[in-house]
Amino acid sequence: MRQVNSTFAEKMHFIDIEHTHVHSFGHLVLPLQGTLNLKTRQRSLIVDYQHILFLPPECEHSYYSKERNEFLVFYIPYTMLSHNCADEVKYLELDARWRALRFLMLSECQNKKTNTIAMNQLLYYSFQLIQQNQEYPSIRYLQENYHTSIPLKTLAILEHYNISYYSQWFQKKMGVSVQVYLQKLRLQEAKRLLRETNYSILAIAQQVGYEHQASLTRIFKQSEGMTPSAYRNSSINK
Template structure:
């Protein structure tokens, strides 16, 4: 198994970092507060926090913490929008059992091949848990005009309750979540294609270059043009 595929219990978690693999954090003593990119999340006992690969996160947690690093293979061929963004998930039923099974299996046989199947199954259960209709809709239709009224109706909630519910699920408002989805897709298009900035703006759901540029800058701190021209990214020749 690769070096990052492991499960450990730490006495604390401090500082800011990122890693190329997805990670699950489970506080074992008290509520954990963690900041991922620009959003702060509160993870209570009997909850876990999913960190997508490459996501900067920072916390100052002092207490026993279960850290589960997932193999990148579990992400293959999965297009669940909820797990491309940090997510707090309630620990119950099969999710709890799977985490306990993985711990037990790794204690008995750290090189066990069956652990990979458990990882994949755990990830699929997290996907199911996070697959609320409105969140899935954002991930699949981010290029269309989307209103909070539409999203609330999908969950049969009034708008006020839906906004509170959505923030509890994702750590941010529906509009900010949608902006992240659109900007992340735009970043890929800027680096991997030769489409113009205006064409990319339309492809990810913005009707004007100026609106797209403001949204992109609010997430990345850069304009789309500057992002594309940055020498740290590999582009088409």
């Protein structure tokens, strides 16, 4: 297995023959042209000009490309990575900050007198971007569509995870199951509607995603120890 003791980067072109390997260092992959098809045990991803990819150490992956392509690939020693940045694959949109960072990284790599300290500082900043403000598409989808029926498969596809792994991933990230998280979102909105509107209990139940009033009443009793009507009355009397 190849060992990497210090950071370096190179431009790479990938061929159309699928290759599988694992290594003890991390990769930061920034697209310059074309697309890269990549699979891990849990995810299937397409890295294009709109995304960046971080592969942690010891992550077995397969990859290939069927078109002309070019990527800027960083080799990152495990010792340089923080725990939060080294535990899973990161697949992020290439926003304005990443575009600016890619420009600086590419300029530094093309400089014949590359400054290792400067390159490391750019990488450390990239780790901060990875760790901060990462929005998970499936969680955003739940927050925006909690009032509808949401198949688990839909959520797994949004994160590019196998459906068999998605529930484990969600539990790890959010500390609760998908179903419990969905109930919390619905309950939160139902409580707001009970406090701020005169809608009937049935109308509120249907507005937050329950077909029957009894379903909302059951969730309320489990969470609040009272019925929706009692909650509304207690809010009015405060």
